[in-house]
Amino acid sequence: MLIVFVVALLACNKHSSSLASNPKISCIESEKQALLKFKDTVIDDHGVLSSWGSEPDKKDCCKWWGVKCNHHTGHVTVLNLSSSFPLSGKISPSLLELQHLKYLNLSWNNFSGNYSPIPNHHLGNVSSLRYLSLAGNRFLSGGNLEWLSYFPLLRHLDLTEVDLSQATNWLELVSSNNLPLLEHLDLSGCQLPNPVPLAIPLNSSLSVITIIDLSFNSLSSSVYSWLVNLSGSLVDVNLQGNLLNGSIPDAFGKMISLVHLNLASNEFAGGIPMSFNNLSSLQSLDMSGNNLTEQLDEFLDKLSGSEKSLRILNLGENQLGGALPDFTRFSSLEELDLTNNQLTGPFPTSFQQVLPNLSTLSLSGNRISGMLPNFTVFPSLVTLDLWNNSLNGTIDKSVGQLSRLDYLGIAFNSMKGVVSEAHFSNLSSLKHLDFSFNSLIFNINSNWIPPFQLDTIRLVSCKLGPDFPKWLRNQNNYSQLDISGAGISDVVPNWFWDLPPNLYYLNLSYNQMNGLVPDFSLQYSGYPGIDLSSNRFEGQIPRLPSNVTSLNLSKNNFSGSISLICAITDSQLNYLDLSSNQLSGRIPDCWEPFQVLGIINLANNTLSGKLPSSLGSLSQLRALQLRDNNLSGELPESLKNCSGLIILDLGGNRFTGNIQPWIGTHFAELIILSLRSNKFYGNVPLGICQLNHIHILDFSQNDLSGNLPRCFDNFSALVHRDDSMEENIGLDYIEVRTGDNAYMWGTYLANALVQWKGQEREYGKNLGLLKMIDLSCNKLSGEIPQEIASLVELVSLNLSMNNFTGKIVQDIGQMKNLDSLDLSANRLSGKIPASLALLHFLGMLNLSNNNLSGKIPLSTQLQSFDPSAYSGNPQLCGDPLPNKCPGEEKGPEPPLIATGNEKKIEEEDGDKLITQGFYISMGVGFAFGFWAIFGPMLLSSISGYACFKFLDKLTDWLYVMALVNLARLQRRLQS
Structure with a gap:
């Protein structure tokens, strides 16, 4: 019913009976009572409307929270009930008495109601409403939006997250004469029907629209035909989180007044069209989370028209390739995000000019290599994120001069060398430090007092030890500390355990720290995770925070009872x-x-x-x-x-x-x-x-x-x-x-x-x-x-x-992945199934100590096992057992007779070619050939496991073949 009340309220705009001359006039009594009735039907768990009341000190409703009045008439003209503490419940019909509203903001509450037709008796004079926001009321349905036609003076309309799934005519309504003054349209996350109708008559009055937000609606490319007609006036377009795919159309390049364009989280492919050169006023461009594959330098060339205006460029989560170009030609650039692309090569050897306003440089998740540059060309840097690249060499001390730096992340690279106080000399604003998973050695004077107070300290696998880092004593406000695998083999000093109350993550694992762990039961503001595993801590398990989320004390020397876990009472573990x-x-x-x-x-x-x-x-x-x-x-x-x-x-x-x-x-x-x-x-x-x-x-x-x-x-x-x-x-x-x-x-x-x-x-x-x-x-x-x-x-x-x-299962040969089979020490009888010979990857076999009989099946595999695999079966015979099967004993070979034995002589001559040198040559040749073919595969992380599994099985086969051929060679040599 919320929509009903809003429409009826704003449609009944009656002419005021008189004007007040007193600038101190208080609110109209009838409107005050209307607001109090509204309060009575609202659920206000957080006391947002506590200033509303009938007490003597609250008699002037124009001074209530969220209410503003006309200074001349006393009528309520503004009602702004948007709050971080949401109201809920129903909307009282008493709001219909507020007939002079120009600004109504009920956003980000939990009001509920379904659209229903507006009763005719509520339709009064045309509303004078300029601003309407029902954003964030997720349980609200806007129906078919016919009610919008009663607000001809509306300039700002925000229905973010209101359910408009039934509004099949939404585009027709906002494109008609009914809203001739509309400048700002926000329909983000409204479940708008798709596809957008292609044949929508556009009225010239829509030339005043400057801001449009249709993000997160699953819209397809059918929306282009409508937007292109608005190209002359649009300043801000947001189509993030839709289903736009294929190539980026020229339609956006025709919006020559664009200042902000957001096409993030769609399915665009390729690059941007040349028409983007026309966007000379563009200040922010967000195309993150698409499938762009263009070379980065070519992409930037097509933005040359906005070199002087562009402030924010976000191209993260794409597949842009090529080397990192010199981007300093964009002289106004403040934020550059190229996270998770396919950029390669080193930083440019020299930057053409200083970027005095660049505050964010995010290049994480690429394959950028080489040394770090001198970052003093970016004196305003606040965020420097180079996480997960292929950078090597040492960290340039110039980074210590970035006095505004808040976040410094170089984790998951191949950096090496010594880190000293000089690297932090002027970083007074630093809050987040992450050097994890590099080969860095901290050589810090024990008396050093850092110029910063860190919130996040992540130095995983950096060498901080063997002594416990004393500079941590001056860090009193961190919420995360991870110095796992840091080579510390010291007793943890008592001062360290006086941990900050805002701590929510502590990881000291994989060191050789020792000593006792004191009482941990101090209440922390968050729900902390604690990892002290793989150290040498001893004594009883300490008292634990009642609100701990995760606890890992494994691989230490703790002793005694574990009953202290019962003191964890917050149930978030x-x-x-x-x-x-x-x-x-x-x-x-x-x-x-x-x-x-x-x-x-x-x-x-x-x-x-x-x-x-x-x-x-x-x-x-x-x-x-x-x-x-x-x-x-x-x-x-x-x-x-x-x-x-x-x-x-x-x-x-x-x-x-x-x-x-x-x-x-x-x-x-x-x-x-x-x-x-x-x-x-x-x-x-x-x-x-x-x-x-x-x-x-x-x-x-x-x-x-x-x-x-x-x-x-x-x-x-x-x-x-x-x-x-x-x-x-x-x-x-x-x-x-x-x-x-x-x-x-x-x-x-x-x-x-x-x-x-x-x-x-x-x-x-x-x-x-x-x-x-x-x-x-x-x-x-x-x-x-x-x-x-x-x-x-x-x-x-x-x-x-x-x-x-x-008997052994006859179809055991179907189990083609068997690597190990042990049926020993049972009372199995009968023959070994012939299908067992089909298990070409069998690396371990034990059939000993049963009652098996008959001949061991012949295969390249079964004869390779040690005789002990078949021992304890007295009636079993055949290779590799010493006892031969009946009929296998051979006498001396008869002398060769030329007449009638040409074929046998030919075979004998052929065997003479198989000498010891032949097998050595065959082995060397195979080794070179094998590594030439399979060597590159082994270096691939993707095919590594498959290759190694193949090699393991191939090795078994080669071993068997070598034994068989070696035995044959020995017989030839002996004869």
């Missing part, structure tokens, strides 16, 4: 890693408050006792890793409520009981399930086969018995190839949540301890590529299910040390 310490005692039963907790890693400690039932309250839990502790008892039934689990690792404990079917039925997203090295008993439940996403299934070293379920072909991720799976299993989590609800995301890289080719290995990197089933060291019996042969993506299968009987 979503990441907890206390693994690889010396923690003991029970896991506390206080998990109910942590409703956003997604990752728990308590592995590699000496925790004991049963799992608390309150763990089952963690409905958002995705990773639970408790391996290598002394935990015992059965798994609590409540755990099945953690249905979002992706990783469940309980290996290396003393858990007992049956493996519950709900592990399969309730954990449908599991990728890693490890229950290895526990005391589980009973059957493998049928429900396990519902784990469609499983990559690692490890039940080894338990007391499981009975037959395996015949449903392993339900493991979809092991049956079908998934090219979308990445090498690492990374789980995103909120690392930091600031006080204003901004988020900084971290990624937890999962790890798993597995038995791989006879050795225990911990995998983190490339874990996503490891697909394995390990059921070894149990008491499982019966035949190996035929369905296991369908697991064509399986890399490792270990069923050793059980009581399996029957």
Whole structure:
């Protein structure tokens, strides 16, 4: 109803009965009462309208917040209720009594209502409204916009985010005589119908429109035909966030009065047309987030007409190429953003002129190389962002003269050399410093007092140590500090732990810091993330901030109980890693408050006792890793409520009981399930086969018995190839949540301890590529299910040390990705399937200690394994075993007889060519040829993994071929 009230209110513009001569006249009593009735129907949770009232000190409504009156008549002419503390509720019809409004601003509130036809009895005299803003009322619908025709004096119309999805005639309404004075039109984010009608009659009155904002409406190129008719008057055009694609049309080049043009976040390709040379008044151009592929120097040449006017140029997030040109010819330039393009080469050797007003230079995410220039040619720089390029050499000390610099970011480059006080000598305005991931050595005097107070300090992998950097003692206001991997091997001084109250991110990881960590329980303004992992801190876990978001204390020497986590009361914790310490005692039963907790890693400690039932309250839990502790008892039934689990690792404990079917039925997203090295008993439940996403299934070293379920072909991720799976299993989590609800995301890289080719290995990197089933060291019996042969993506299968009987699965050759197969120490019988010879990539095989019989199939692979892979099978014969199969024993060859043996003689002569030198030459030639072809591929990060996987398998094949040919060569030489 809001639109109804607004239209009716502004359409009833009655002539005032008298004029007041007193300049101190107060507001009209009837209008005051109308405003009070309006207040009564509004929900005002923040007291925005607290100055409105009937008390004696509030009697003049012209002095109320948001209200302005005519000094002569006392009538309300301005009502501005836009606020950072939004009002909500309904709009009272009492506003209809405010008949003299010229300015109405109800923007950025939460008023709601749907459009309905305007009653005729509300249509009075034509409204005198000049300014109308309903922006930001997202629950408001504007209907078909017919009501706009009642405001002929309107100059400024802002309906940002009002739902206009039903306004199929929006373009016709704003293009007619009904709004002859309209200058400013803002319909951003209004869900405007698309496509725009092509045949719209344009009235000459529209020549006064100067500002138009149609951003974020999913409009297509059909809007051009309308805009081109406005080209003479347009000063500001914003079409950001639409579906404009293809080449940029000449229509924009014809808007010769343009001062601001925003075409960002569309799908434009190529470059800009030559007609952009006509834009001699252009001050800002934003074309970021498109698919522009032009060479940057050619792009800038087409803007030569605006060399003296252009102040802001944003071309970030495109594919612009070429070297970085000399852009100093744009003498008025203040902001230049070329982030995330494909620029290469060094900085220009010399800049033609100083740019006195350049405040922002953002070149991050390119491939700019070479040394840093002397930046004193840009004396007004506030932001210098060179993040993630290929820059090398040392940092020029001239950067220390940029007295206005606020942000200095050179992270992810190849910078080297020493950083001293001279690099910061005059940076009194610096707030953000990021030199991370360079080979920089800080050589700072211990008595140095920096000229700045930093907000962000990120010096990851820079060498600050071995001593703790004393200059940090003078930094009292930082909100982020990351000095991880900085080579610090010192005791952390006590003064450091007096951390700023606005801290929301602290990372000291991957150093060798030691000492005790004091009380951390001070309340911080944000929701801090704390990472002290991979150091040598000791003592008990400190008291923690009650509002901590992420906590990583892993790989230290902390000892004692973990019960202090129960003091985290703000329930915003979503990441907890206390693994690889010396923690003991029970896991506390206080998990109910942590409703956003997604990752728990308590592995590699000496925790004991049963799992608390309150763990089952963690409905958002995705990773639970408790391996290598002394935990015992059965798994609590409540755990099945953690249905979002992706990783469940309980290996290396003393858990007992049956493996519950709900592990399969309730954990449908599991990728890693490890229950290895526990005391589980009973059957493998049928429900396990519902784990469609499983990559690692490890039940080894338990007391499981009975037959395996015949449903392993339900493991979809092991049956079908998934090219979308990445090498690492990374789980995103909120690392930091600031006080204003901004988020900084971290990624937890999962790890798993597995038995791989006879050795225990911990995998983190490339874990996503490891697909394995390990059921070894149990008491499982019966035949190996035929369905296991369908697991064509399986890399490792270990069923050793059980009581399996029957034959090896005949179709095992279908499992073409098998790299490791261990069926040893069972009671398998019969022949080795011939299809086993099809496993060309098999790198480890163990069939020993069974009852296998017959001849080992011939292949380039099976004969390459050590005889021990087949030992303990008395009735097995054939190469590589020493015992030959019946009929394979050969006597001395008969002498050659010329008559009738020409073919045999020819073959003998041919073999004489295969000498030892032949094989050496073949090997050398292959090596050179191989590296000539595959060497460049190995240098490509994209094809690297595929190449290395191919090489691993190729190496096995070459090894087999070498053994076979060497044996043949030796026989030839001996004969």
